[in-house]
Amino acid sequence: MARVAVKIPDLGNEVTEAQIDSWLKSPGDMISQGEEIVAITTPKVTVELEAPASGRIVDILVEPDEIVAVGTILAIIET
Amino acid sequence: MPKSINVDPGRTRLPDHLELPDIPVHRYDTPFAEELESHGRRSLVELLRHMMILRSFESGLAALKSTGKFGHLEYIYKGPAHLSIGQEAAAVGAALALTPNDHIFGSHRSHGEFLAKGLRAIAVMDEADLTAIMEEHDDGKLRDAVTARLDCRGVRDKAERFLLLGFLAEIFMRSNGFNGGMGGSMHAFFLPFGAYPNNAIVGASAGIATGAALQMKVERRKTIAVAMLGDGATGCGPVWEAMNFAAMAQFDQLWDEKGGLPVLFFFTNNFYAMGGQTSGETMAWDRLSQIGAGLRRDACHAETVDGTNPLAVADAVARKRSLLMAQRGPALLDVECYRYSGHSTTDVNAYRTKEEIALWRLVDPIQQMQARLTRAGVLSTEQATEMQAGIEKLMHGVFHAAADPDVCPRVDPASIGQKMFSDLKSPYTGTLPRPLREPESVPRLRQTAKKTRRGRTASGEPLSPMRAMTLRDGLFESVLHHVLNDRRVILYGEECREWGGAFGVYRGLSDLLPHDRLFNAPISEAAIVATAVGAAIEGGRPIIELMYADFIGRAGDEIFNQLAKWQAMSNGHLSLPVVLRTSVGSKYGAQHSQDWTGLAMHIPGLKVIYPATPYDAKGLLSAAIACDDPVLVFESQRLYDKTELFADSVPEGDYQLPIGVPDIKRAGEDVTVLTIGPSLYPALDAAETLSQQGISIEIIDARSLVPFAYDSVLESVAKTGRFLVVTEACERGSAAMTLTSNVAHLAFTQLKSPPRLLGSPNWIVPGADMEEAYFPQAADIVRMVSEMMANAGGHRRDSERLRLARCGL
Numbered sequence: 010m011a012r013v014a015v016k017i018p019d020l021g022n023e024v025t026e027a028q029i030d031s032w033l034k035s036p037g038d039m040i041s042q043g044e045e046i047v048a049i050t051t052p053k054v055t056v057e058l059e060a061p062a063s064g065r066i067v068d069i070l071v072e073p074d075e076i077v078a079v080g081t082i083l084a085i086i087e088t
Numbered sequence: 089m090p091k092s093i094n095v096d097p098g099r100t101r102l103p104d105h106l107e108l109p110d111i112p113v114h115r116y117d118t119p120f121a122e123e124l125e126s127h128g129r130r131s132l133v134e135l136l137r138h139m140m141i142l143r144s145f146e147s148g149l150a151a152l153k154s155t156g157k158f159g160h161l162e163y164i165y166k167g168p169a170h171l172s173i174g175q176e177a178a179a180v181g182a183a184l185a186l187t188p189n190d191h192i193f194g195s196h197r198s199h200g201e202f203l204a205k206g207l208r209a210i211a212v213m214d215e216a217d218l219t220a221i222m223e224e225h226d227d228g229k230l231r232d233a234v235t236a237r238l239d240c241r242g243v244r245d246k247a248e249r250f251l252l253l254g255f256l257a258e259i260f261m262r263s264n265g266f267n268g269g270m271g272g273s274m275h276a277f278f279l280p281f282g283a284y285p286n287n288a289i290v291g292a293s294a295g296i297a298t299g300a301a302l303q304m305k306v307e308r309r310k311t312i313a314v315a316m317l318g319d320g321a322t323g324c325g326p327v328w329e330a331m332n333f334a335a336m337a338q339f340d341q342l343w344d345e346k347g348g349l350p351v352l353f354f355f356t357n358n359f360y361a362m363g364g365q366t367s368g369e370t371m372a373w374d375r376l377s378q379i380g381a382g383l384r385r386d387a388c389h390a391e392t393v394d395g396t397n398p399l400a401v402a403d404a405v406a407r408k409r410s411l412l413m414a415q416r417g418p419a420l421l422d423v424e425c426y427r428y429s430g431h432s433t434t435d436v437n438a439y440r441t442k443e444e445i446a447l448w449r450l451v452d453p454i455q456q457m458q459a460r461l462t463r464a465g466v467l468s469t470e471q472a473t474e475m476q477a478g479i480e481k482l483m484h485g486v487f488h489a490a491a492d493p494d495v496c497p498r499v500d501p502a503s504i505g506q507k508m509f510s511d512l513k514s515p516y517t518g519t520l521p522r523p524l525r526e527p528e529s530v531p532r533l534r535q536t537a538k539k540t541r542r543g544r545t546a547s548g549e550p551l552s553p554m555r556a557m558t559l560r561d562g563l564f565e566s567v568l569h570h571v572l573n574d575r576r577v578i579l580y581g582e583e584c585r586e587w588g589g590a591f592g593v594y595r596g597l598s599d600l601l602p603h604d605r606l607f608n609a610p611i612s613e614a615a616i617v618a619t620a621v622g623a624a625i626e627g628g629r630p631i632i633e634l635m636y637a638d639f640i641g642r643a644g645d646e647i648f649n650q651l652a653k654w655q656a657m658s659n660g661h662l663s664l665p666v667v668l669r670t671s672v673g674s675k676y677g678a679q680h681s682q683d684w685t686g687l688a689m690h691i692p693g694l695k696v697i698y699p700a701t702p703y704d705a706k707g708l709l710s711a712a713i714a715c716d717d718p719v720l721v722f723e724s725q726r727l728y729d730k731t732e733l734f735a736d737s738v739p740e741g742d743y744q745l746p747i748g749v750p751d752i753k754r755a756g757e758d759v760t761v762l763t764i765g766p767s768l769y770p771a772l773d774a775a776e777t778l779s780q781q782g783i784s785i786e787i788i789d790a791r792s793l794v795p796f797a798y799d800s801v802l803e804s805v806a807k808t809g810r811f812l813v814v815t816e817a818c819e820r821g822s823a824a825m826t827l828t829s830n831v832a833h834l835a836f837t838q839l840k841s842p843p844r845l846l847g848s849p850n851w852i853v854p855g856a857d858m859e860e861a862y863f864p865q866a867a868d869i870v871r872m873v874s875e876m877m878a879n880a881g882g883h884r885r886d887s888e889r890l891r892l893a894r895c896g897l
């Protein structure tokens with residue numbers, strides 16, 4: 010078992026922050042790699058982030074509407 | 089939602105073949121007796137009479153053009169005369185199948201179409217309506233001229249004379265012509281009869297008629313638009329763009345109100361485009377109708393019909409009209425006919441034989457129709473001759489009246505300036521449109537609501553674009569206000585819907601607006617602009633987006649000849665409340681980074697704004713949307729994420745800022761620095777550096793380019809005595825050049841040093857890494873300001889500038 014972090018990815022050199030739009034999954038949910046887990050917004054676009062690994066979501070660390078920096082860990086998946 | 093249409097390789101990769109529908113060619117075979125039965129004898133005699141009127145009218149013009157005489161009248165008519173003698177059946181046949189509320193948009197050769205549409209409208213409209221139309225048009229001045237000079241028996245008779253005189257006066261460019269003499273032969277129109285603008289640009293009516301049809305569809309009117317085009321127009325890219333636009337699959341697949349646009353592409357195919365032969369020489373098709381198959385599976389119901397027989401044309405147009413009413417548009421007709429007259433009066437027929445012309449004279453539309461009526465015992469030869477003689481007499485009366493400046497006064501050229509802009513607003517009074525869901529529930533709005541409306545922290549630090557209102561948000565809020573409060577406003581452009589516009593200005597709006605208010609356009613800049621012109625002519629208020637200002641070239645005619653000119657060419661009968669938003673790019677090199685405000689400013693008839701702050705962007709865009717004149721909005725991609733650094737905050741409610749008033753962004757004493765668009769920001773940095781050297785600059789943000797009130801700039805120059813304009817556009821022919829030259833002229837005596845311009849070099853915009861060397865930077869401004877401060881006394885000869893000019897740089 011490993012713990013995999015879901016992070017705000019690098020969204021281009023001008024984007025430094027993103028806002029959490031909504032969580033598409035809840036803590037405890039099973040998720041498979043590639044499934045959409047959270048919608049985030051930058052000044053330009055809204056994107057849905059995909060789960061980097063399959064497993065169970067054990068922790069969601071950022072609330073909707075929070076603004077966080079690129080690289081911030083949003084959730085943890087236990088594989 | 090495109091997401092609902094899955095592109096499944098399992099299906100797209102299956103072996104298959106395409107079956108294209110049968111395209112009928114000359115299949116009309118209704119016996120004349122049947123036509124008599126269905127239309128009635130009177131109506132068919134009228135058909136003949138209308139064709140005779142068209143020919144008589146144009147023969148008069150031909151005589152004037154070639155000999156300077158028509159009967160006893162001697163008159164030099166200097167303008168164009170693209171005559172359609174020989175093509176009368178196409179025009180009159182089409183008009184027979186249309187209602188007064190169907191709108192035709194013609195070409196340079198549309199005298200016949202205009203008259204035919206008008207005559208038909210006069211034949212079917214209520215007399216009371218005709219009387220009111222004549223009364224209301226130009227305060228009854230044209231009607232008074234008609235009554236004063238021409239015998240009229242009854243209202244319809246008067247209306248026909250009104251039509252002929254108003255049209256000829258327009259051709260002669262007299263003040264009581266239908267467009268007040270601002271249009272002339274190739275542009276005349278008269279809205280109440282459904283004769284919409286004719287166009288001197290080959291093919292331009294295709295996109296405009298398509299836009300008219302778009303507006304008709306959006307309003308769910310039960311009418312159609314007809315683009316009257318020549319065969320030569322099939323060689324024009326914008327015509328193909330328009331036909332594709334009209335036939336877009338989304339109308340059937342995604343819109344609530346199904347069906348392609350109610351537009352008929354009516355090609356009057358006379359086999360020539362000036363001196364080039366279309367079929368056989370310049371075009372790929374051999375029968376024009378086959379192009380329908382290139383557009384859509386149903387081949388746009390294309391057909392080739394006999395344009396020498398008005399009944400064959402009327403039959404085809406009536407059938408196509410029914411299809412359009414059944415929401416199966418668009419449709420396409422290839423109407424084969426022939427012009428005996430030259431392309432224009434300078435044509436010597438070098439490209440065709442006398443034998444060919446003689447062959448077509450054997451199938452003359454008027455003689456054929458007359459023969460049919462005589463054979464059927466409806467009209468004797470004597471009656472026909474008498475009818476013809478009556479028309480000739482009438483025509484002489486009309487020509488004499490039109491040529492007489494006491495009846496049809498000449499235009500005072502000084503009045504033309506007043507026709508460029510209406511400066512009016514037409515507030516919406518209809519019922520409020522219903523958004524698809526509560527705006528407050530849309531994530532974009534929830535996010536914006538959380539942002540601070542101020543751009544700086546309490547200590548003055550600029551806030552991040554995630555936390556504070558940005559220029560993009562300002563634009564969004566303005567658009568949002570107008571789409572929610574004005575049903576006439578529609579939004580489209582490439583990737584405008586789910587993508588939210590190329591740079592996300594509309595992000596979130598697809599949650600609120602159905603497809604008929606926000607849709608993705610094809611990559612057809614010409615059609616995007618042309619349809620906006622057409623929709624606006626029909627009462628819509630489109631806001632269109634072109635991804636990059638560099639793509640303006642793809643819509644050159646549509647922006648510079650159509651959008652810019654129709655208000656004035658129509659003598660104010662048309663208003664074009666179109667907002668064209670376009671972004672000025674960077675980082676993508678030469679074809680994606682050029683500031684073309686200079687082009688927009690150069691062409692009379694366009695208002696031009698280039699806001700640089702969120703507050704200005706919101707207020708100016710709102711003013712642009714509210715105003716009835718066409719406005720080009722330039723938006724710098726580098727500024728979309730800018731937060732407000734000047735105004736206290738960006739107000740939440742809608743507000744308008746006056747277009748044409750520059751704004752002082754930083755007060756100073758030594759040099760007036762006028763910035764255009766994003767140059768505001770390097771100027772601010774320069775101001776900081778310079779202030780450390782004891783030099784204070786006053787920064788004025790142009791905000792608008794057309795119109796432009798110089799007052800605050802001149803006041804500033806009166807104080808500073810030095811003037812510099814900074815722009816990211818390359819200098820030559822730029823908007824900044826015009827500003828500099830006017831300030832030099834207006835403030836000459838107050839200037840302590842020559843006015844200067846700092847722009848980009850006259851090169852291509854280089855790649856991202858080289859941009860700093862290309863666009864003026866703060867350091868460049870500092871250098872130039874210091875130079876201006878240093879040589880207060882005189883000005884040395886700028887030999888480097890001379891050298892560059894000599895090299896074309």
Ligand SMILES: Cc1ncc(C[n+]2csc(CCOP(=O)(O)OP(=O)(O)O)c2C)c(N)n1
Nearest residue numbers: 197288289290318319320321358360361362
């Ligand atoms: C965009 C554009 N290119 C060229 C012209 C010059 N011109 C005027 S009419 C014409 C020929 C048009 O042929 P067609 O469309 O078949 O119409 P027709 O003259 O036969 O009625 C040309 C080349 C123009 N007015 N507009």
Ligand SMILES: [Mg+2]
Nearest residue numbers: 318319360361
């Ligand atoms: Mg032609």
